[in-house]
Amino acid sequence: GNSVTQMEGPVTLSEEAFLTINCTYTATGYPSLFWYVQYPGEGLQLLLKATKADDKGSNKGFEATYRKETTSFHLEKGSVQVSDSAVYFCALILNSGYSTLTFGKGTMLLVSP
């Protein structure tokens, strides 16, 4: 089956630190990959996505590169802000028919001033 594995949190950083949240996947087909973010008290929202190998998704200073050889989609940001404190979910979907998203368990990020 399909699965997504994320590093466990919480990840605790000081403002302006470099962020990496690891994500690896297994898939029975050829997936598209996503990062969703959930700010406190809100639903999830799409942060970025990549649909094929070597694609780089980017948004709001975050980026992730689809690495087929290592089945990974690690999230990075060069300088985090307090406002980036949230839960981050890595997800995949197979590019076929009526597929549904498979989510990782989420990684909480806490950024202190």
Added chain:
Amino acid sequence: DVKVTQSSRYLVKRTGEKVFLECVQDMDHENMFWYRQDPGLGLRLIYFSYDVKMKEKGDIPEGYSVSREKKERFSLILESASTNQTSMYLCASRRSGDSGTQYFGPGTRLTVL
């Protein structure tokens, strides 16, 4: 601005009660989803619907049912609420063929006493 709304942010019910959670989207999306979110377990798919009057079981449908009589509305029903259904419930929608780009509501935190 796209929007998914859920009928309640917080709900408290008693064991054995019938519970209705309502979700409405204003984007004319064909596909709609219900998830529950629990600490350490991430998001788990309960039911989804590809179109009006259609429904498909997700990963954890036991104890739940759904109704989709109109395109914009997707209801989750707990026939006889139990304490193990205490959770955060998230609704989402997406355009058919738009792969993994889903739009989420703010969630309903349900407590069953």
